[in-house]
Amino acid sequence: MVGRPLINYLPNELLAKIFDMGARLPFPVDERYPHRPLFSKIPIGALYATAISQVCIRWREIIFQMPVVWSFIHLTRTLETHRRLKSDLGRSIDWLPVYLRRSRNFPLHITLDTTRVPADAALALINPYSTRWSTFTLLVSHVGSLPPVLPLLVRTRVPRLQYLSISSDIYREGIVCYDPxxxxxxTGTPELATISLSGVYVAWNALPLSNLRNLELHFTSRWPNFAHLQDMFDASPMLERLIIHDDIASILRHVQQPFSMPTVTLGRLKYLEIEAFRIRDEPADVAGLLGLFSMDILESLMIREITVDEWVSIIAVYDLPVFAFPGFGRATRTRGRLPNRRLTKSFPFLQNLVVTAASIMPRSPTSPIR
Incomplete structure (x- = not known):
């Protein structure tokens, strides 16, 4: 005998929790980025809350009582719709007023895909609700797409914004932004605590972000010079967590740390994650990158995708456990040398250290994307 599906026996409270978790899942991205486009090659799914509401009467009644689920708004459309309707958003995102109404006064989580919808028209529709924005994700084609978009956000009031993400679909060496x-x-971002940049670069302290606690920099190689870098971090004295996934050789070329070796003080930083990415197969001078900063209370250090020689260069300067690198003992014995560590108290509060070896290098992102 075939019974009812087990999901029909779940209580409404449990279903509501499942629906809430589903709404909070991040939009899908290609994990092979930057060797592949980040998001444009991934099929666009149906509107989440709408799809749930159309399953059955019971689910519809539950989802209508959950304004939080309707507060996740992803402004995008299929490529075919984008080609046919161009700037006519009224016909392609006519669901937006419904979501805004059903979300009531809950904080809004906005994702704006400027590769599929015209930024000016989309922002004209959602800017009246900007005081409710809690998270804002801006998707652009590449860093050169930012100059026409950012001016549209100059006067946008976001007093409740806590999370800002800007991601580029395509990242390649040579795609730069020549316009300022x-x-x-x-108007101010008093609640902004987290900024995540992928494939783009912006001055994140155009206004002092004194409450910034988390900063993620993925493939943003065009870093400012040392003086400007110091100003940017000085504007965020509460920073506790920093993630850098980038071409380290390129970073150091742009920063150009003075010969006197001054450092940027990160007095509250507790977590640092560095993942090496190589554009021209250059060595990742992680020791040089670490040398840009003073991190007296660092508790967790993650160093990923480095070679054994790069690890030797690190522990030649910093007092870190020699054998934290996978297979380091075997590798160093074949070379017949061990490093001489100079800084005996590099990170006195360090409690967690993770080091991973470089994997096989994939095709260079400067090659054509097929």
Whole structure:
């Protein structure tokens, strides 16, 4: 005898929790980025809350009582719709007023895909609700797409914004932004605690972000010079967590740390994650990158995708456990040398250290994407 599906026996409270978790899942991205486009090659799924509401009467009644689920708004459309309707958003995202109404006064989580919808028209529809924005994710084609978009956000009021993410679909060496990037959100971001940049670069302290606690920099190689870098970090004295996944050789070329070796003080930083990415197969001078900063209370250090020689260069300077690198003992014996460590108290509060070896190098992102 075939019974009812088990999901029909779940209580409404448990279903509501499942629906809430589903709404919070991040939008899908290609894990092979930057060797593949980040998001444009991934099929666009149906609107989550709408799809749930159309399963059955019971689910519809539950989802209508959950304004939080309707507060996750992803402004995008299929490529075919984008080609047919171009700037006519009224026909392609006519669901937006419904979501805004059903979300009531809950904080909004906005994702704006400017590769599929015109930024000016989309922002004209959602800017009246900007005081409710809690998270804002901006998707652009590449860093050169930012100059026409950022000016549209200059006067946008976001007093409740806690999370800002800007991601580029395509990252390649040579795609740069020659036009100046204007300051945006100039009315203030008192609640902004997290900024994540992927494939783009912006001056994240156009206004001092004194409450910034988390900063993620993925493939943002065009770093400012040392003086400007110091100013940017000085504007965020509460920073506790920093993630850098980038071409380290390129970073150091742009920063150009003075010969006197001054450092940027990160007095509250507790977590640092560095993952090496190589554009021209250059060595990842992680020791040089670490040398840009003073991190007196660092508790967790993650160093990923480095070679044994790069690890030797690190522990030649910093007092870290010699055999933290996988297979380091065997590798160093074949070379017949062990490093001489100079800084005996590099990170006195370090409690967690993770080091991973470099994997096989994939095709260079400067090659054509097929």
């Amino acid at each position: 990037l204007v300051p945006f959100f100039v």
